[in-house]
Amino acid sequence: MTEQLNSPVTRLLDAHAIEYGLIEIPLDPERKPVRSLEQLMAGLDRDPGQIVRSLLFRCGSGQFALLAVAGGGRADWGVLRKQLDERRLTMAQADEVLQATGYPIGAVPPIALPEAVRVLVDETVFDHGKVVIGSGVLGYALDVAGTDLRKVLADAETGHFVKL
Template sequence: MHPSSAKIMDILGAAGLHSQVRTLTDSTRTAAEAAMALGCEVGAIASSLVFLADARPILVLTSGSHRVDTDLLARQIGARAITRASAADVRDATGQPIGGVAPVGHPEPVPTYIDVELKKHGELWAAAGTPHSVFEIAYDDLLALTGAVEVAVEEND
């Protein structure tokens, strides 16, 4: 098992969660790829996206079926501007590559926000530190594990 995935397993175990990291042969770099590899809905993929809110990194855990409306998010969290982080920013903030960013296991705490849309799915799948590893987790467990603040990332239709 990759050291990043092993670290995620340790964090899950320390939190009393019985989820297992799965290493897949297919890429889970995008939500669509992960859903196909796992045989689940794209919306059940908890994508970990790094943005810069007023030039500081934040982590947004969003449903794989959503695109983050950065203006809406900025209003909810009190930021003047939110921009997508570069690959280097992502690696600096999380210690993990784009496409494999886990919701936990970062060198320093990253302010984290969670898409309330994820509540609609019984089981969620999140990256486990590499573009080929994932773990299963319930919404309430993900919320507790990350200490995330609930937000809407898309306007309701």
């Protein structure tokens, strides 16, 4: 890695001796990341399907669950409710995302999360040799080998959680 970024995510990857690349995401005038990471990836001649999105859900029990999906994968709410043994799920609000994960929307990773957040990973995340995950810091993403990400997500629940 040529540039340094110090976040809980990079510290975790460093602790596991996992190599990663830093992708700078241009910020708009309001200091928010570009809306289309897919466009940025296409401009870098990369498959937008490699982007791992971290979707945070608030469960009826009051707990939070994060679903990591590849590309434009859409959560299958019925499958999620069953997996989580919850009758009610809603998408977390912006303030809840920061409060529950410690990261702002646009930078939430599927790793280095508080223990209270239950992590589920759709198997499609591991279909790519390289994936792009949130770095924990707005304006940056990390490029990681899918096999290395799987190692760090060893304790996460994996399965098929998206609509086909």
